[in-house]
Amino acid sequence: MSWDWQVFCQDTITQEVGQSCFGKNGDITYLDWMLSAWGWTVSVSLLSLLIALILGAIIGTLRTLPDRPWIVRLGNAWVELFRNIPLLVQVFVWYHVIPAIFPALKRVDGFVLVVFAIGLFTSARIAEQVRSGIQALPRGQRYAGMAVGFTTFQTYRYVLLPMAFRIIIPPLTSETMNVFKNSSVAFAVSVAELTMFAMQAQEETARGVEVYLAVTALYVFSAFVVNRIMTFIEKRSRVPGLIAASGGGH
């Protein structure tokens, strides 16, 4: 097996290796292309994550409301709907099926649809984590809120959620990294992200090994950066005395 890393300096139209590995005057090299693909991967991931965090937090919280059986059932239905269908299938439903029902959506870019697909898929998983985080708290905490005369909203705002969110950070880290990895399905609806770049560039250059290695490295790097950021947040937001295993000081 011989390596040829120069493939990244090749122009995507003439296939010639230029002086610089970045194209000039509108020429695009495979390196330029890969970095732009990486940008798409990161954009899809961050936007999906935003949707997932907001919706996941809301729905997860609603699922634990006392005396609101219908809201809890709706929340449960949401979670079961989105986590029981494979992500790739959901992406196709968003792209091919929903626009067939609502023609106005045909004009919507694949990028937007895939962000919603991954965002909603992940929101179900985050909702489940938020719910279990809240339910993991001792029952006494809720009673404490009621005892001081808080409304339900205040109990959640000042007592339950601040604790619950902090104890679910480790599973949230995995979920955030999963969003980055799951963003690879975006290629299926024409988003020019890393996986699509890899499939296309390996066909054009016949240097599949180098292309896939570089793309793998970028995925690993992206997920690892997320992991580091989340670990930092986890350390800073640790509840003293609650998570004993992480070396708390008591």
Added chain:
Amino acid sequence: MKKHLMVAAISVLAAGTAFAQANDTLAKIKSSGAVTFGVRESSGLGYTLGNGKYVGFHTEMGENILHDVQKQLGLAKMEIKYQPVTSQNRIPLVQNGTVDIECGSTTNNLARQKDAAFAYTTYVEEVRIAVKANSGITGIKDLNGKTLVTTTGTTSVQTLRKNKRADGLTFKEVMGKDHADSFLMLETGRADAFIMDGSILAANISKSKAPSEYKIVGEVLSVEPIACMLRKDDPAFKKAVDDSIARQIKDGTLAKLYDKWFMQPIPPNNVKIGLPLSAATKAAWDAPNDKPMEEYKIAD
């Protein structure tokens, strides 16, 4: 201790490489009484019917080649082992000796010639434009401002990019994850035109719900010689393969195969593809050669 392990590992690696470089496929076939044939599971020129059964124009032609090789070697019995390959793994599998000959829809181009050898060109693919019959698009010039779909991981993407620059067109490009997906985009109106190998377009149209609603229009965007791929630096085996191809062209076997797979109803659905022999393929048969794609020019 560790050093010893390292040395052992390196020598094993070196031995492996040396073995892989022992390029005498004919001797290998003779001594083992078997040959590994790389085939495609779903392409215009070769596909599977399931249960390990592989058919298609190039698959059957490859079988003919291997029977000729068997005759040449004087083997009473030779086993053909079918190994499905994909665009991603075909070159490594040919290089490392897993596959002795691959006949599918591999384009012979200069980039690949660095890694593998190619037999005589047996099919010349033309990249064409498929549109809805009522779209009013008749050629490249009508593509300005339209949305075009092509399939990820194909050379058509490159062709499209080159044409975009050469003709100064502005169009939106979307990519399907496979040919069926790309065709679906044309079908559902997400794209105005599907740019792809003519045989793939014709096959997709023939299998669609309403074949008469689509047509292949306009000029040929690119021509690509398709050939069987072999290991590099094995002239004896390449000659045996090329001789067999020349024989099949001469006695009409190849023309009959073409008629069988492109002009007659084919399994599994017994639908005709209906793609007449192109002038470019005919020219390749008239003067057998192994020229790469870069030496082809688009005939006006």
